[in-house]
Amino acid sequence: MKYLCPLQFYQMPKIFLKNTLLATAISLSTLMANAQQVHEPNLNKPEWSAAYQPFRIAGNLYYVGTYDLCSYLITTPKGNILINTGLAASAPMIKANIEALGFKLSDTKILLTSQAHFDHMGAMAAIKKMTGAKLMVDAGDSAVVNDGGSSDYAMGGSDTMLFQPVKIDRILHDKDVIKLGDMQITMLHHPGHTKGSCSFLFDVKDEKRSYKVLIANMPTIITERSFSDIPAYPSIASDYAYTLKAMKGLSFDLWVASHASQFDLHKKHQSGDAYNPAAFMDRKGYDDNLDDLQKEYDQKMNTTGK
Incomplete structure:
Protein backbone atom coordinates (compact mmCIF):
# COMPACT_ATOMS: atom_id res chain seq x y z
CA MET A 1 0.00 0.00 0.00
CA LYS A 2 1.25 3.45 -0.89
CA TYR A 3 1.12 6.28 1.59
CA LEU A 4 1.97 9.93 0.99
CA CYS A 5 2.06 12.63 3.67
CA PRO A 6 -0.19 15.50 2.46
CA LEU A 7 2.04 18.24 3.83
CA GLN A 8 2.47 21.81 2.64
CA PHE A 9 6.09 22.74 2.45
CA TYR A 10 8.14 25.86 2.93
CA GLN A 11 11.74 26.50 1.95
CA MET A 12 14.12 26.86 4.87
CA PRO A 13 17.23 29.01 5.07
CA LYS A 14 20.64 27.40 4.66
CA ILE A 15 21.24 26.39 8.26
CA PHE A 16 23.69 23.60 8.96
CA LEU A 17 24.21 22.64 12.60
CA LYS A 18 26.72 19.96 13.56
CA ASN A 19 26.74 17.74 16.59
CA THR A 20 29.78 19.59 17.93
CA LEU A 21 27.59 22.71 18.24
CA LEU A 22 24.80 20.94 20.09
CA ALA A 23 25.12 22.97 23.29
CA THR A 24 24.98 26.22 21.32
CA ALA A 25 22.00 24.96 19.34
CA ILE A 26 20.10 24.19 22.53
CA SER A 27 20.76 27.68 23.90
CA LEU A 28 19.72 29.32 20.65
CA SER A 29 16.56 27.24 20.40
CA THR A 30 15.61 28.29 23.93
CA LEU A 31 15.99 31.94 23.00
CA MET A 32 13.99 31.39 19.83
CA ALA A 33 11.24 29.65 21.79
CA ASN A 34 10.90 32.72 24.00
CA ALA A 35 10.53 34.95 20.95
CA GLN A 36 8.28 32.65 18.91
CA GLN A 37 5.05 30.81 19.29
CA VAL A 38 4.37 27.34 17.94
CA HIS A 39 2.26 27.29 14.79
CA GLU A 40 1.28 23.66 14.26
CA PRO A 41 0.05 23.25 10.66
CA LYS A 78 12.46 -0.78 35.23
CA GLY A 79 10.02 1.62 33.59
CA ASN A 80 8.58 2.15 30.14
CA ILE A 81 9.55 3.49 26.72
CA LEU A 82 7.23 5.69 24.64
CA ILE A 83 7.79 6.09 20.90
CA ASN A 84 6.15 9.10 19.16
CA THR A 85 3.61 11.48 20.69
CA GLY A 86 1.36 12.68 17.85
CA LEU A 87 0.09 16.27 17.71
CA ALA A 88 0.45 18.82 20.50
CA ALA A 89 -3.08 18.15 21.74
CA SER A 90 -2.51 14.38 21.91
CA ALA A 91 -0.83 14.27 25.33
CA PRO A 92 -4.05 13.75 27.35
CA MET A 93 -5.21 11.02 24.97
CA ILE A 94 -1.90 9.18 25.13
CA LYS A 95 -1.95 9.42 28.92
CA ALA A 96 -5.51 8.07 29.02
CA ASN A 97 -4.61 5.23 26.64
CA ILE A 98 -1.64 4.21 28.76
CA GLU A 99 -3.77 4.26 31.90
CA ALA A 100 -6.55 2.27 30.20
CA LEU A 101 -4.03 -0.53 29.70
CA GLY A 102 -3.17 -0.50 33.40
CA PHE A 103 0.09 1.43 33.20
CA LYS A 104 1.16 4.89 34.35
CA LEU A 105 2.48 7.67 32.14
CA SER A 106 4.73 8.66 35.05
CA ASP A 107 6.58 5.34 34.65
CA THR A 108 7.89 6.47 31.24
CA LYS A 109 11.69 6.60 31.42
CA ILE A 110 12.69 6.96 27.76
CA LEU A 111 11.13 8.91 24.89
CA LEU A 112 11.93 8.13 21.26
CA THR A 113 10.75 9.49 17.93
CA SER A 114 10.85 7.94 14.48
CA GLN A 115 11.03 11.38 12.82
CA ALA A 116 11.14 15.02 13.88
CA HIS A 117 7.88 16.17 12.31
CA PHE A 118 5.13 17.95 14.22
CA ASP A 119 2.72 15.03 13.81
CA HIS A 120 5.05 12.78 15.82
CA MET A 121 6.80 15.35 18.04
CA GLY A 122 3.85 17.60 18.88
CA ALA A 123 3.30 16.45 22.46
CA MET A 124 6.90 15.41 23.17
CA ALA A 125 7.83 18.49 25.20
CA ALA A 126 4.69 18.22 27.33
CA ILE A 127 5.14 14.51 28.00
CA LYS A 128 8.82 14.98 28.79
CA LYS A 129 7.87 17.63 31.34
CA MET A 130 5.15 15.40 32.82
CA THR A 131 7.39 12.35 33.17
CA GLY A 132 10.99 13.55 33.39
CA ALA A 133 11.85 10.89 30.80
CA LYS A 134 15.07 11.02 28.77
CA LEU A 135 14.63 11.96 25.10
CA MET A 136 16.84 10.11 22.62
CA VAL A 137 16.98 11.30 19.00
CA ASP A 138 18.76 10.31 15.79
CA ALA A 139 21.66 12.72 15.20
CA GLY A 140 20.25 13.77 11.84
CA ASP A 141 17.13 15.22 13.47
CA SER A 142 18.81 16.82 16.49
CA ALA A 143 18.84 20.37 15.07
CA VAL A 144 15.16 20.18 14.13
CA VAL A 145 14.20 18.88 17.58
CA ASN A 146 16.20 21.68 19.21
CA ASP A 147 14.56 24.45 17.19
CA GLY A 148 11.01 23.07 17.00
CA GLY A 149 11.09 22.41 13.26
CA SER A 150 12.49 25.79 12.17
CA SER A 151 15.40 24.17 10.34
CA ASP A 152 13.37 21.38 8.73
CA TYR A 153 14.37 21.19 5.05
CA ALA A 154 10.79 20.95 3.83
CA MET A 155 8.54 22.76 6.30
CA GLY A 156 10.87 25.01 8.25
CA GLY A 157 11.61 28.70 8.20
CA SER A 158 13.55 31.12 10.37
CA ASP A 159 10.36 32.41 11.98
CA THR A 160 8.45 29.12 12.08
CA MET A 161 8.18 26.71 15.01
CA LEU A 162 6.02 23.68 14.24
CA PHE A 163 6.31 22.07 17.68
CA GLN A 164 7.75 22.97 21.06
CA PRO A 165 11.55 22.50 21.12
CA VAL A 166 12.68 19.67 23.38
CA LYS A 167 15.97 19.12 25.21
CA ILE A 168 17.74 16.03 23.90
CA ASP A 169 19.37 13.78 26.48
CA ARG A 170 21.10 11.35 24.13
CA ILE A 171 22.09 11.60 20.47
CA LEU A 172 21.69 8.29 18.63
CA HIS A 173 23.59 6.94 15.64
CA ASP A 174 22.91 4.02 13.32
CA LYS A 175 22.65 0.71 15.19
CA ASP A 176 22.95 2.30 18.62
CA VAL A 177 21.25 0.21 21.30
CA ILE A 178 18.76 1.66 23.78
CA LYS A 179 18.58 -0.34 27.00
CA LEU A 180 16.01 -0.31 29.78
CA GLY A 181 15.26 -3.19 32.10
CA ASP A 182 15.25 -6.36 30.04
CA MET A 183 14.72 -4.51 26.74
CA GLN A 184 17.32 -3.77 24.08
CA ILE A 185 16.16 -1.68 21.12
CA THR A 186 18.37 -1.12 18.08
CA MET A 187 17.89 2.19 16.30
CA LEU A 188 18.28 2.01 12.53
CA HIS A 189 19.15 5.24 10.71
CA HIS A 190 16.72 5.53 7.77
CA PRO A 191 17.10 9.10 6.44
CA GLY A 192 15.23 10.77 3.59
CA HIS A 193 11.80 11.59 4.95
CA THR A 194 13.75 13.67 7.46
CA LYS A 195 17.50 13.83 7.93
CA GLY A 196 17.21 11.69 11.05
CA SER A 197 14.29 9.42 10.31
CA CYS A 198 14.81 6.08 11.99
CA SER A 199 13.26 2.69 12.66
CA PHE A 200 13.45 0.50 15.74
CA LEU A 201 14.17 -3.24 15.91
CA PHE A 202 13.71 -5.33 19.06
CA ASP A 203 12.41 -8.59 20.51
CA VAL A 204 9.31 -9.09 22.62
CA LYS A 205 7.95 -12.26 24.17
CA ASP A 206 4.54 -13.48 25.25
CA GLU A 207 3.34 -16.70 26.88
CA LYS A 208 3.89 -18.72 23.69
CA ARG A 209 6.90 -17.36 21.80
CA SER A 210 9.18 -14.44 21.06
CA TYR A 211 8.81 -12.00 18.15
CA LYS A 212 11.29 -9.76 16.39
CA VAL A 213 9.45 -6.46 15.89
CA LEU A 214 10.20 -3.65 13.45
CA ILE A 215 8.71 -0.22 14.03
CA ALA A 216 9.35 1.06 10.52
CA ASN A 217 9.61 4.67 9.48
CA MET A 218 8.56 4.30 5.85
CA PRO A 219 10.60 6.53 3.49
CA THR A 220 7.74 8.51 1.96
CA ILE A 221 8.75 11.38 -0.32
CA ILE A 222 7.25 14.60 0.99
CA THR A 223 8.56 17.22 -1.43
CA GLU A 224 7.35 18.00 -4.93
CA ARG A 225 10.61 19.78 -5.72
CA SER A 226 13.49 18.12 -7.52
CA PHE A 227 15.97 16.72 -5.05
CA SER A 228 18.63 18.97 -6.59
CA ASP A 229 16.49 22.00 -5.72
CA ILE A 230 16.79 21.34 -1.97
CA PRO A 231 20.10 22.98 -0.96
CA ALA A 232 19.28 22.50 2.72
CA TYR A 233 19.48 18.73 2.22
CA PRO A 234 22.10 18.00 -0.45
CA SER A 235 22.24 14.26 0.32
CA ILE A 236 18.48 13.68 0.13
CA ALA A 237 18.56 11.59 -3.06
CA SER A 238 21.33 9.29 -1.85
CA ASP A 239 19.72 9.07 1.59
CA TYR A 240 16.45 7.84 0.11
CA ALA A 241 18.33 5.33 -2.04
CA TYR A 242 20.23 4.06 1.00
CA THR A 243 17.11 3.74 3.13
CA LEU A 244 15.07 1.92 0.49
CA LYS A 245 17.86 -0.63 0.05
CA ALA A 246 18.50 -1.01 3.77
CA MET A 247 14.85 -1.52 4.66
CA LYS A 248 14.38 -4.20 2.01
CA GLY A 249 17.10 -6.26 3.66
CA LEU A 250 15.66 -6.28 7.18
CA SER A 251 14.45 -9.46 8.87
CA PHE A 252 11.58 -9.43 11.38
CA ASP A 253 8.44 -11.28 12.44
CA LEU A 254 6.04 -8.37 12.99
CA TRP A 255 6.02 -4.83 11.67
CA VAL A 256 4.17 -1.61 12.37
CA ALA A 257 4.87 1.98 11.29
CA SER A 258 4.56 5.66 12.17
CA HIS A 259 1.11 6.03 10.60
CA ALA A 260 -1.65 3.43 10.94
CA SER A 261 -2.49 3.85 7.27
CA GLN A 262 1.03 2.79 6.30
CA PHE A 263 0.57 -0.75 7.62
CA ASP A 264 -3.22 -1.13 7.28
CA LEU A 265 -3.78 -1.18 11.03
CA HIS A 266 -7.54 -0.86 10.74
CA LYS A 267 -7.77 -3.88 8.45
CA LYS A 268 -5.64 -5.94 10.82
CA HIS A 269 -7.17 -4.87 14.13
CA GLN A 270 -10.60 -3.60 15.10
CA SER A 271 -11.37 -2.12 18.50
CA GLY A 272 -12.23 -4.95 20.86
CA ASP A 273 -10.42 -7.65 18.89
CA ALA A 274 -8.67 -10.36 20.89
CA TYR A 275 -4.90 -10.38 21.31
CA ASN A 276 -3.46 -11.53 17.97
CA PRO A 277 0.20 -10.82 17.15
CA ALA A 278 -0.13 -12.86 13.95
CA ALA A 279 -2.23 -10.05 12.45
CA PHE A 280 0.98 -8.04 12.10
CA MET A 281 2.97 -10.80 10.39
CA ASP A 282 2.64 -9.11 7.03
CA ARG A 283 5.92 -9.29 5.13
CA LYS A 284 4.12 -8.96 1.81
CA GLY A 285 2.46 -5.72 2.87
CA TYR A 286 5.83 -4.35 3.96
CA ASP A 287 7.53 -5.35 0.71
CA ASP A 288 4.67 -4.01 -1.42
CA ASN A 289 4.83 -0.70 0.43
CA LEU A 290 8.57 -0.41 -0.21
CA ASP A 291 8.10 -1.39 -3.86
CA ASP A 292 5.61 1.45 -4.30
CA LEU A 293 8.00 3.89 -2.66
CA GLN A 294 10.87 2.63 -4.82
CA LYS A 295 8.80 3.23 -7.96
CA GLU A 296 7.96 6.74 -6.81
CA TYR A 297 11.62 7.43 -6.08
CA ASP A 298 12.72 6.06 -9.46
CA GLN A 299 10.08 8.09 -11.26
CA LYS A 300 11.18 11.26 -9.50
CA MET A 301 14.82 10.61 -10.35
CA ASN A 302 14.00 9.81 -13.99
CA THR A 303 11.77 12.84 -14.37
CA THR A 304 14.08 15.37 -12.79
CA GLY A 305 17.32 13.69 -13.70
CA LYS A 306 18.62 14.08 -10.16
Whole structure:
Protein backbone atom coordinates (compact mmCIF):
# COMPACT_ATOMS: atom_id res chain seq x y z
CA MET A 1 0.00 0.00 0.00
CA LYS A 2 1.25 3.45 -0.89
CA TYR A 3 1.12 6.28 1.59
CA LEU A 4 1.97 9.93 0.99
CA CYS A 5 2.06 12.63 3.67
CA PRO A 6 -0.19 15.50 2.46
CA LEU A 7 2.04 18.24 3.83
CA GLN A 8 2.47 21.81 2.64
CA PHE A 9 6.09 22.74 2.45
CA TYR A 10 8.14 25.86 2.93
CA GLN A 11 11.74 26.50 1.95
CA MET A 12 14.12 26.86 4.87
CA PRO A 13 17.23 29.01 5.07
CA LYS A 14 20.64 27.40 4.66
CA ILE A 15 21.24 26.39 8.26
CA PHE A 16 23.69 23.60 8.96
CA LEU A 17 24.21 22.64 12.60
CA LYS A 18 26.72 19.96 13.56
CA ASN A 19 26.74 17.74 16.59
CA THR A 20 29.78 19.59 17.93
CA LEU A 21 27.59 22.71 18.24
CA LEU A 22 24.80 20.94 20.09
CA ALA A 23 25.12 22.97 23.29
CA THR A 24 24.98 26.22 21.32
CA ALA A 25 22.00 24.96 19.34
CA ILE A 26 20.10 24.19 22.53
CA SER A 27 20.76 27.68 23.90
CA LEU A 28 19.72 29.32 20.65
CA SER A 29 16.56 27.24 20.40
CA THR A 30 15.61 28.29 23.93
CA LEU A 31 15.99 31.94 23.00
CA MET A 32 13.99 31.39 19.83
CA ALA A 33 11.24 29.65 21.79
CA ASN A 34 10.90 32.72 24.00
CA ALA A 35 10.53 34.95 20.95
CA GLN A 36 8.28 32.65 18.91
CA GLN A 37 5.05 30.81 19.29
CA VAL A 38 4.37 27.34 17.94
CA HIS A 39 2.26 27.29 14.79
CA GLU A 40 1.28 23.66 14.26
CA PRO A 41 0.05 23.25 10.66
CA ASN A 42 -3.67 22.59 10.36
CA LEU A 43 -3.98 19.95 7.66
CA ASN A 44 -7.60 19.08 8.39
CA LYS A 45 -6.76 15.44 9.02
CA PRO A 46 -9.35 14.39 11.64
CA GLU A 47 -7.93 10.87 11.83
CA TRP A 48 -4.71 12.33 13.23
CA SER A 49 -6.47 13.47 16.39
CA ALA A 50 -9.36 10.98 16.56
CA ALA A 51 -9.39 8.65 19.55
CA TYR A 52 -8.52 4.98 19.15
CA GLN A 53 -8.80 2.19 21.70
CA PRO A 54 -5.33 1.14 22.92
CA PHE A 55 -4.37 -2.52 22.66
CA ARG A 56 -1.61 -5.05 23.13
CA ILE A 57 0.24 -5.74 19.88
CA ALA A 58 2.65 -8.44 21.03
CA GLY A 59 4.31 -9.26 24.33
CA ASN A 60 5.15 -6.03 26.13
CA LEU A 61 4.47 -3.81 23.08
CA TYR A 62 1.27 -1.75 23.09
CA TYR A 63 -0.47 0.70 20.75
CA VAL A 64 -1.37 3.95 22.56
CA GLY A 65 -1.72 6.41 19.68
CA THR A 66 -4.59 8.08 17.83
CA TYR A 67 -6.56 6.64 14.93
CA ASP A 68 -3.69 7.28 12.51
CA LEU A 69 -0.72 8.77 14.38
CA CYS A 70 0.99 5.84 16.01
CA SER A 71 2.45 5.94 19.50
CA TYR A 72 3.93 2.80 21.00
CA LEU A 73 4.50 1.83 24.63
CA ILE A 74 7.14 -0.75 25.51
CA THR A 75 6.95 -1.85 29.14
CA THR A 76 9.78 -3.17 31.30
CA PRO A 77 10.27 -3.91 35.02
CA LYS A 78 12.46 -0.78 35.23
CA GLY A 79 10.02 1.62 33.59
CA ASN A 80 8.58 2.15 30.14
CA ILE A 81 9.55 3.49 26.72
CA LEU A 82 7.23 5.69 24.64
CA ILE A 83 7.79 6.09 20.90
CA ASN A 84 6.15 9.10 19.16
CA THR A 85 3.61 11.48 20.69
CA GLY A 86 1.36 12.68 17.85
CA LEU A 87 0.09 16.27 17.71
CA ALA A 88 0.45 18.82 20.50
CA ALA A 89 -3.08 18.15 21.74
CA SER A 90 -2.51 14.38 21.91
CA ALA A 91 -0.83 14.27 25.33
CA PRO A 92 -4.05 13.75 27.35
CA MET A 93 -5.21 11.02 24.97
CA ILE A 94 -1.90 9.18 25.13
CA LYS A 95 -1.95 9.42 28.92
CA ALA A 96 -5.51 8.07 29.02
CA ASN A 97 -4.61 5.23 26.64
CA ILE A 98 -1.64 4.21 28.76
CA GLU A 99 -3.77 4.26 31.90
CA ALA A 100 -6.55 2.27 30.20
CA LEU A 101 -4.03 -0.53 29.70
CA GLY A 102 -3.17 -0.50 33.40
CA PHE A 103 0.09 1.43 33.20
CA LYS A 104 1.16 4.89 34.35
CA LEU A 105 2.48 7.67 32.14
CA SER A 106 4.73 8.66 35.05
CA ASP A 107 6.58 5.34 34.65
CA THR A 108 7.89 6.47 31.24
CA LYS A 109 11.69 6.60 31.42
CA ILE A 110 12.69 6.96 27.76
CA LEU A 111 11.13 8.91 24.89
CA LEU A 112 11.93 8.13 21.26
CA THR A 113 10.75 9.49 17.93
CA SER A 114 10.85 7.94 14.48
CA GLN A 115 11.03 11.38 12.82
CA ALA A 116 11.14 15.02 13.88
CA HIS A 117 7.88 16.17 12.31
CA PHE A 118 5.13 17.95 14.22
CA ASP A 119 2.72 15.03 13.81
CA HIS A 120 5.05 12.78 15.82
CA MET A 121 6.80 15.35 18.04
CA GLY A 122 3.85 17.60 18.88
CA ALA A 123 3.30 16.45 22.46
CA MET A 124 6.90 15.41 23.17
CA ALA A 125 7.83 18.49 25.20
CA ALA A 126 4.69 18.22 27.33
CA ILE A 127 5.14 14.51 28.00
CA LYS A 128 8.82 14.98 28.79
CA LYS A 129 7.87 17.63 31.34
CA MET A 130 5.15 15.40 32.82
CA THR A 131 7.39 12.35 33.17
CA GLY A 132 10.99 13.55 33.39
CA ALA A 133 11.85 10.89 30.80
CA LYS A 134 15.07 11.02 28.77
CA LEU A 135 14.63 11.96 25.10
CA MET A 136 16.84 10.11 22.62
CA VAL A 137 16.98 11.30 19.00
CA ASP A 138 18.76 10.31 15.79
CA ALA A 139 21.66 12.72 15.20
CA GLY A 140 20.25 13.77 11.84
CA ASP A 141 17.13 15.22 13.47
CA SER A 142 18.81 16.82 16.49
CA ALA A 143 18.84 20.37 15.07
CA VAL A 144 15.16 20.18 14.13
CA VAL A 145 14.20 18.88 17.58
CA ASN A 146 16.20 21.68 19.21
CA ASP A 147 14.56 24.45 17.19
CA GLY A 148 11.01 23.07 17.00
CA GLY A 149 11.09 22.41 13.26
CA SER A 150 12.49 25.79 12.17
CA SER A 151 15.40 24.17 10.34
CA ASP A 152 13.37 21.38 8.73
CA TYR A 153 14.37 21.19 5.05
CA ALA A 154 10.79 20.95 3.83
CA MET A 155 8.54 22.76 6.30
CA GLY A 156 10.87 25.01 8.25
CA GLY A 157 11.61 28.70 8.20
CA SER A 158 13.55 31.12 10.37
CA ASP A 159 10.36 32.41 11.98
CA THR A 160 8.45 29.12 12.08
CA MET A 161 8.18 26.71 15.01
CA LEU A 162 6.02 23.68 14.24
CA PHE A 163 6.31 22.07 17.68
CA GLN A 164 7.75 22.97 21.06
CA PRO A 165 11.55 22.50 21.12
CA VAL A 166 12.68 19.67 23.38
CA LYS A 167 15.97 19.12 25.21
CA ILE A 168 17.74 16.03 23.90
CA ASP A 169 19.37 13.78 26.48
CA ARG A 170 21.10 11.35 24.13
CA ILE A 171 22.09 11.60 20.47
CA LEU A 172 21.69 8.29 18.63
CA HIS A 173 23.59 6.94 15.64
CA ASP A 174 22.91 4.02 13.32
CA LYS A 175 22.65 0.71 15.19
CA ASP A 176 22.95 2.30 18.62
CA VAL A 177 21.25 0.21 21.30
CA ILE A 178 18.76 1.66 23.78
CA LYS A 179 18.58 -0.34 27.00
CA LEU A 180 16.01 -0.31 29.78
CA GLY A 181 15.26 -3.19 32.10
CA ASP A 182 15.25 -6.36 30.04
CA MET A 183 14.72 -4.51 26.74
CA GLN A 184 17.32 -3.77 24.08
CA ILE A 185 16.16 -1.68 21.12
CA THR A 186 18.37 -1.12 18.08
CA MET A 187 17.89 2.19 16.30
CA LEU A 188 18.28 2.01 12.53
CA HIS A 189 19.15 5.24 10.71
CA HIS A 190 16.72 5.53 7.77
CA PRO A 191 17.10 9.10 6.44
CA GLY A 192 15.23 10.77 3.59
CA HIS A 193 11.80 11.59 4.95
CA THR A 194 13.75 13.67 7.46
CA LYS A 195 17.50 13.83 7.93
CA GLY A 196 17.21 11.69 11.05
CA SER A 197 14.29 9.42 10.31
CA CYS A 198 14.81 6.08 11.99
CA SER A 199 13.26 2.69 12.66
CA PHE A 200 13.45 0.50 15.74
CA LEU A 201 14.17 -3.24 15.91
CA PHE A 202 13.71 -5.33 19.06
CA ASP A 203 12.41 -8.59 20.51
CA VAL A 204 9.31 -9.09 22.62
CA LYS A 205 7.95 -12.26 24.17
CA ASP A 206 4.54 -13.48 25.25
CA GLU A 207 3.34 -16.70 26.88
CA LYS A 208 3.89 -18.72 23.69
CA ARG A 209 6.90 -17.36 21.80
CA SER A 210 9.18 -14.44 21.06
CA TYR A 211 8.81 -12.00 18.15
CA LYS A 212 11.29 -9.76 16.39
CA VAL A 213 9.45 -6.46 15.89
CA LEU A 214 10.20 -3.65 13.45
CA ILE A 215 8.71 -0.22 14.03
CA ALA A 216 9.35 1.06 10.52
CA ASN A 217 9.61 4.67 9.48
CA MET A 218 8.56 4.30 5.85
CA PRO A 219 10.60 6.53 3.49
CA THR A 220 7.74 8.51 1.96
CA ILE A 221 8.75 11.38 -0.32
CA ILE A 222 7.25 14.60 0.99
CA THR A 223 8.56 17.22 -1.43
CA GLU A 224 7.35 18.00 -4.93
CA ARG A 225 10.61 19.78 -5.72
CA SER A 226 13.49 18.12 -7.52
CA PHE A 227 15.97 16.72 -5.05
CA SER A 228 18.63 18.97 -6.59
CA ASP A 229 16.49 22.00 -5.72
CA ILE A 230 16.79 21.34 -1.97
CA PRO A 231 20.10 22.98 -0.96
CA ALA A 232 19.28 22.50 2.72
CA TYR A 233 19.48 18.73 2.22
CA PRO A 234 22.10 18.00 -0.45
CA SER A 235 22.24 14.26 0.32
CA ILE A 236 18.48 13.68 0.13
CA ALA A 237 18.56 11.59 -3.06
CA SER A 238 21.33 9.29 -1.85
CA ASP A 239 19.72 9.07 1.59
CA TYR A 240 16.45 7.84 0.11
CA ALA A 241 18.33 5.33 -2.04
CA TYR A 242 20.23 4.06 1.00
CA THR A 243 17.11 3.74 3.13
CA LEU A 244 15.07 1.92 0.49
CA LYS A 245 17.86 -0.63 0.05
CA ALA A 246 18.50 -1.01 3.77
CA MET A 247 14.85 -1.52 4.66
CA LYS A 248 14.38 -4.20 2.01
CA GLY A 249 17.10 -6.26 3.66
CA LEU A 250 15.66 -6.28 7.18
CA SER A 251 14.45 -9.46 8.87
CA PHE A 252 11.58 -9.43 11.38
CA ASP A 253 8.44 -11.28 12.44
CA LEU A 254 6.04 -8.37 12.99
CA TRP A 255 6.02 -4.83 11.67
CA VAL A 256 4.17 -1.61 12.37
CA ALA A 257 4.87 1.98 11.29
CA SER A 258 4.56 5.66 12.17
CA HIS A 259 1.11 6.03 10.60
CA ALA A 260 -1.65 3.43 10.94
CA SER A 261 -2.49 3.85 7.27
CA GLN A 262 1.03 2.79 6.30
CA PHE A 263 0.57 -0.75 7.62
CA ASP A 264 -3.22 -1.13 7.28
CA LEU A 265 -3.78 -1.18 11.03
CA HIS A 266 -7.54 -0.86 10.74
CA LYS A 267 -7.77 -3.88 8.45
CA LYS A 268 -5.64 -5.94 10.82
CA HIS A 269 -7.17 -4.87 14.13
CA GLN A 270 -10.60 -3.60 15.10
CA SER A 271 -11.37 -2.12 18.50
CA GLY A 272 -12.23 -4.95 20.86
CA ASP A 273 -10.42 -7.65 18.89
CA ALA A 274 -8.67 -10.36 20.89
CA TYR A 275 -4.90 -10.38 21.31
CA ASN A 276 -3.46 -11.53 17.97
CA PRO A 277 0.20 -10.82 17.15
CA ALA A 278 -0.13 -12.86 13.95
CA ALA A 279 -2.23 -10.05 12.45
CA PHE A 280 0.98 -8.04 12.10
CA MET A 281 2.97 -10.80 10.39
CA ASP A 282 2.64 -9.11 7.03
CA ARG A 283 5.92 -9.29 5.13
CA LYS A 284 4.12 -8.96 1.81
CA GLY A 285 2.46 -5.72 2.87
CA TYR A 286 5.83 -4.35 3.96
CA ASP A 287 7.53 -5.35 0.71
CA ASP A 288 4.67 -4.01 -1.42
CA ASN A 289 4.83 -0.70 0.43
CA LEU A 290 8.57 -0.41 -0.21
CA ASP A 291 8.10 -1.39 -3.86
CA ASP A 292 5.61 1.45 -4.30
CA LEU A 293 8.00 3.89 -2.66
CA GLN A 294 10.87 2.63 -4.82
CA LYS A 295 8.80 3.23 -7.96
CA GLU A 296 7.96 6.74 -6.81
CA TYR A 297 11.62 7.43 -6.08
CA ASP A 298 12.72 6.06 -9.46
CA GLN A 299 10.08 8.09 -11.26
CA LYS A 300 11.18 11.26 -9.50
CA MET A 301 14.82 10.61 -10.35
CA ASN A 302 14.00 9.81 -13.99
CA THR A 303 11.77 12.84 -14.37
CA THR A 304 14.08 15.37 -12.79
CA GLY A 305 17.32 13.69 -13.70
CA LYS A 306 18.62 14.08 -10.16
